[in-house]
Amino acid sequence: MAPDAQISRLRPGRRTDIRRENERTILDAAEKVFAEAGFGGATMQLIADMAGLPKANLHYYFATKEDLYRKVVQQIFEIWLDAAACFDNAPGPVEGIGAYVDAKMDISRTYPHGSKVWASEVMHGAPVIQDYLETTLRDWTEGRIAVIQRWIDEGKMAPVDPRHLLYLLWATTQHYADFGHQIQTLNNGQPLSDRHWAEAKASVKMIVLRGIGAI
Amino acid sequence: MAPDAQISRLRPGRRTDIRRENERTILDAAEKVFAEAGFGGATMQLIADMAGLPKANLHYYFATKEDLYRKVVQQIFEIWLDAAACFDNAPGPVEGIGAYVDAKMDISRTYPHGSKVWASEVMHGAPVIQDYLETTLRDWTEGRIAVIQRWIDEGKMAPVDPRHLLYLLWATTQHYADFGHQIQTLNNGQPLSDRHWAEAKASVKMIVLRGIGAI
DNA sequence: CTTCACTTTGACCATACGGTCAGGAAATGA
DNA sequence: TCATTTCCTGACCGTATGGTCAAAGTGAAG
Numbered sequence: 001m002a003p004d005a006q007i008s009r010l011r012p013g014r015r016t017d018i019r020r021e022n023e024r025t026i027l028d029a030a031e032k033v034f035a036e037a038g039f040g041g042a043t044m045q046l047i048a049d050m051a052g053l054p055k056a057n058l059h060y061y062f063a064t065k066e067d068l069y070r071k072v073v074q075q076i077f078e079i080w081l082d083a084a085a086c087f088d089n090a091p092g093p094v095e096g097i098g099a100y101v102d103a104k105m106d107i108s109r110t111y112p113h114g115s116k117v118w119a120s121e122v123m124h125g126a127p128v129i130q131d132y133l134e135t136t137l138r139d140w141t142e143g144r145i146a147v148i149q150r151w152i153d154e155g156k157m158a159p160v161d162p163r164h165l166l167y168l169l170w171a172t173t174q175h176y177a178d179f180g181h182q183i184q185t186l187n188n189g190q191p192l193s194d195r196h197w198a199e200a201k202a203s204v205k206m207i208v209l210r211g212i213g214a215i
Numbered sequence: 216m217a218p219d220a221q222i223s224r225l226r227p228g229r230r231t232d233i234r235r236e237n238e239r240t241i242l243d244a245a246e247k248v249f250a251e252a253g254f255g256g257a258t259m260q261l262i263a264d265m266a267g268l269p270k271a272n273l274h275y276y277f278a279t280k281e282d283l284y285r286k287v288v289q290q291i292f293e294i295w296l297d298a299a300a301c302f303d304n305a306p307g308p309v310e311g312i313g314a315y316v317d318a319k320m321d322i323s324r325t326y327p328h329g330s331k332v333w334a335s336e337v338m339h340g341a342p343v344i345q346d347y348l349e350t351t352l353r354d355w356t357e358g359r360i361a362v363i364q365r366w367i368d369e370g371k372m373a374p375v376d377p378r379h380l381l382y383l384l385w386a387t388t389q390h391y392a393d394f395g396h397q398i399q400t401l402n403n404g405q406p407l408s409d410r411h412w413a414e415a416k417a418s419v420k421m422i423v424l425r426g427i428g429a430i
Numbered sequence: 431c432t433t434c435a436c437t438t439t440g441a442c443c444a445t446a447c448g449g450t451c452a453g454g455a456a457a458t459g460a
Numbered sequence: 461t462c463a464t465t466t467c468c469t470g471a472c473c474g475t476a477t478g479g480t481c482a483a484a485g486t487g488a489a490g
Contacts, residue, residue: 024471038256039256040257066477123396133400163401179338181338185341210428211427262447271468280449345466
C-alpha cells in the first residue's frame with residue numbers, strides 16, 4: 001500500500017517529509033475506514049492497520065479520533081469547493097451546469113470514500129462541520145442561486161427554482177458515490193466501466209439541461 | 216401501518232398486545248438512534264433510554280443489536296417497496312413517474328430516519344441487506360426499466376437510459392431525507408414548510424418530466 | 431562525539447459496550 | 461386458589477476501545 005519509494009526529498013527537510021508523508025498515509029487510511037464503517041464503527045486500530053502503523057503512532061500525529069475525523073472531513077470539503085468553481089465564468093447553463101455535473105461525477109468516481117464520509121457527517125446532523133454549512137456552503141449556494149436566477153432572467157433557461165435544481169444536482173451526482181455499492185449490485189456486481197460513467201454523465205446532463213429548458 | 220386486525224388468537228390477547236407494543240416502541244426508538252448515530256455509534260443503552268425501557272428489556276425482545284438493526288432495515292425496505300407500486304398501471308410517464316416522485320417525497324418527509332438507515336446500510340456495503348439488493352430490488356428495477364423502455368418505444372418520452380433515470384429519481388427524492396439537515400441549514404435553520412415541500416415536489420417533477428420529454 | 435528535537439512503539443489503563451442471568455412481578459388458565 | 465407462562469430488570473461479566481506514557485530509536489546540527 002505505502003511503498004517507501006518517496007526518496008524525492010533529500011535535503012529540504014527530511015523531518016518535514018516524514019511528518020507530511022505519515023499524515024497523508026493516516027488521512028487516506030482514515031478516510032477509507034470512516035467511509036466503510038462510519039465514525040462510530042471505525043476504530044483507531046482498524047485505521048492503524050490500514051495505514052500499516054502502530055496505533056500509538058496515530059495518536060502522535062492526531063491527538064484524538066475526533067481530531068483525525070475532522071481533518072478528513074475538512075479535506076473533502078475543500079475538494080468539493082474547488083470543483084464547484086466550474087460554475088463560475090460560464091456564459092450559460094449548458095456550459096456551467098454541464099461542467100458542474102462533469103466535475104461532480106468525476107469526484108464521485110475519484111473520491112467515493114470522501115463523498116460517503118461527507119454524506120454520513122451530514123446525515124448525523126453535521127456535528128463537526130455545522131459551521132461550514134452555515135458559512136461557506138450557505139454563501140456558495142446563495143451565489144450560485146443568483147447566477148441561475150440571472151440565466152433565467154436572461155431567458156437562457158426555464159424559470160426553475162434554483163435551490164431545488166441545486167439539490168437535484170448534488171443528490172444525483174453524489175448518488176453515484178454514496179450508493180455506488182447498490183449501483184454496482186444492479187450492474188451484475190461489476191463496477192461501472194468508463195463507458196458506463198460516460199453514459200451516466202450524458203444521461204444526467206441530458207435530463208437536467210432539457211429539464212430546465214436550456215436545450 | 217399494521218392495524219390490530221390480528222384476531223387469530225382467542226382473545227385480542229393482552230400478552231400479544233404487550234409484546235407488539237413493546238416491539239413497536241423499541242423499533243421506533245432504534246430507527247431514530249440508528250439514523251442519528253449510525254450502527255456503530257448507536258448503543259443499546261441509547262436506544263433503551265429513547266424507548267424508556269431498561270436495556271435488559273431490549274434483549275428480551277431482540278436477541279442482539281444486529282438482530283434489532285436487521286428488523287429496522289427490513290421494515291424500511293417494505294415501506295419503500297409498497298410505495299414503489301405507484302409505478303404500475305400508469306398509462307404513461309407523466310402519471311407513473313409523477314406519482315412515484317410524489318410517493319417517494321412523502322416517504323422522505325414521513326420516514327426520514329428510515330431513509331437514513333437505508334442509506335447508511337448501503338453506503339457501508341449493505342452487509343445486512345445484500346440479498347435484498349440482489350433479489351427483490353434487482354427484480355423490481357428490471358421490471359421498471361421494461362416499463363420505461365415501453366414508454367420510450369411508444370413515443371411517450373425521449374430515449375433516456377431508464378437505469379440512470381431511476382438513479383436520478385432515487386437520489387433526488389431520498390436527498391430530501393438523507394440531507395435534510397443540510398437543506399434545513401440552507402433554509403435558515405427552519406424545517407421545510409408544507410409549501411416548501413409542495414414546491415420541491417413540483418420542481419423535481421417539472422425538471423424530470425420535461426427532461427425526459429414527457430411534457 | 432554530544433546534544434537535542436523529533437519520531438516510534440509496546441505496554442498499560444479506565445471506561446463503556448454488548449450481552450447474560452437469576453429471580454421477582456404480572457398476567458393467564460384451571 | 462394454585463400452576464404456568466410470559467414479562468421485567470438490577471447486577472454482573474468479558475471484551476474492546478480510545479487514549480496515555482515512558483523509554484528507546486533516529487538523524488541532523490554544533
